[in-house]
Amino acid sequence: xxxxxxxxxxxxxxxxxxxxxxxxxxxxxxxxxxxxxxxxxxxxxxxxxxxxxxxxxxxxxxxxxxxxxxxxxxxxxxxxxxxxxxxxxxxxxxxxxxxxxxxxxxxxxxxxxxxxxxxxxxxxxxxxxxxxxxxxxxxxxxxxxxxxxxxxxxxxxxxxxxxxxxxxxxxxxxxxxxxxxxxxxxxxxxxxxxxxxxxxxxxxxxxxxxxxxxxxxxxxxxxxxxxxxxxxxxxxxxxxxxxxxxxxxxxxxxxxxxxxxxxxxxxxxxxxxxxxxxxxxxxxxxxxxxxxxxxxxxxxxxxxx
Numbered sequence: 152x153x154x155x156x157x158x159x160x161x162x163x164x165x166x167x168x169x170x171x172x173x174x175x176x177x178x179x180x181x182x183x184x185x186x187x188x189x190x191x192x193x194x195x196x197x198x199x200x201x202x203x204x205x206x207x208x209x210x211x212x213x214x215x216x217x218x219x220x221x222x223x224x225x226x227x228x229x230x231x232x233x234x235x236x237x238x239x240x241x242x243x244x245x246x247x248x249x250x251x252x253x254x255x256x257x258x259x260x261x262x263x264x265x266x267x268x269x270x271x272x273x274x275x276x277x278x279x280x281x282x283x284x285x286x287x288x289x290x291x292x293x294x295x296x297x298x299x300x301x302x303x304x305x306x307x308x309x310x311x312x313x314x315x316x317x318x319x320x321x322x323x324x325x326x327x328x329x330x331x332x333x334x335x336x337x338x339x340x341x342x343x344x345x346x347x348x349x350x351x352x353x354x355x356x357x358x359x360x361x362x363x364x365x366x367x368x369x370x371x372x373x374x375x376x377x378x379x380x381x382x383x384x385x386x387x388x389x390x391x392x393x394x395x396x397x398x399x400x401x402x403x404x405x406x407x408x409x410x411x412x413x414x415x416x417x418x419x420x421x422x423x424x425x426x427x428x429x430x431x432x433x434x435x436x437x438x439x440x441x442x443x444x445x446x447x448x449x450x451x452x453x454x455x456x
Contacts, residue, residue, distance in 0.1 A: 221368055226241050274416075331444070349387060353380055353381065377420040379420035
């Protein structure tokens with residue numbers, strides 16, 4: 152049986168990967184610093200380990216002997232992750248994890264990268280064409296791990312792919328991220344302060360993000376793969392849709408927040424590898440994804456009432 156170890160399994164993306172892996176017949180082992188959610192699939196084996204401790208990582212891999220590794224764990228606190236130096240320890244931890252995985256006879260590894268690895272001045276991000284020139288420490292750290300993984304897989308028999316994530320949203324998102332913050336403000340009847348909203352981005356519902364990563368893991372595709380919709384969308388349109396769904400179209404305040412100088416007006420993904428080489432396409436429209444996201448925040452509000 153194929154046995155997969157998922158790091159960051161209790162996180163925003165990881166939690167959505169678990170049922171998809173089980174559905175594909177994997178024996179799923181999940182490692183997280185948090186307690187598993189009550190809604191987590193019962194057939195998942197949970198492990199508690201500090202991935203920054205190489206001894207614990209070695210013990211975990213010896214215990215689980217995974218054939219596959221889906222590496223999602225990373226420092227990602229909104230508002231801090233772009234420049235926080237905590238990411239440097241995750242570079243070291245990720246490299247050690249790769250090495251220990253191969254030593255444990257692991258065969259297939261997929262890790263989560265970021266659109267922040269690209270030179271954003273180009274706007275259109277293609278794995279084969281767009282230069283890699285991270286403007287942030289976050290992007291530089293992700294790109295460093297990607298480069299080492301490329302070299303490591305070439306030097307060993309490890310089959311490896313790198314899923315570059317773009318702009319995701321959905322249930323269990325951190326409350327300070329864009330979609331969640333807009334939903335929460337409007338649900339509370341408060342002004343939803345925004346930038347001008349004219350910047351074009353590539354949004355993908357988190358369940359589709361998880362499905363794409365699991366599909367990549369279950370394939371033989373190697374190298375970097377953009378995980379995105381490939382459909383350009385103005386931030387203003389996303390915010391307006393949320394406000395309309397909640398019946399408060401007057402609450403968004405566009406232009407109340409200055410767009411950071413480092414943020415481009417256009418940032419979208421070329422998804423040719425994902426769609427043509429893998430035959431993958433999103434299952435959720437923006438409307439369906441926003442509906443599920445809003446309902447998840449409503450459920451949370453009812454639970455805390």
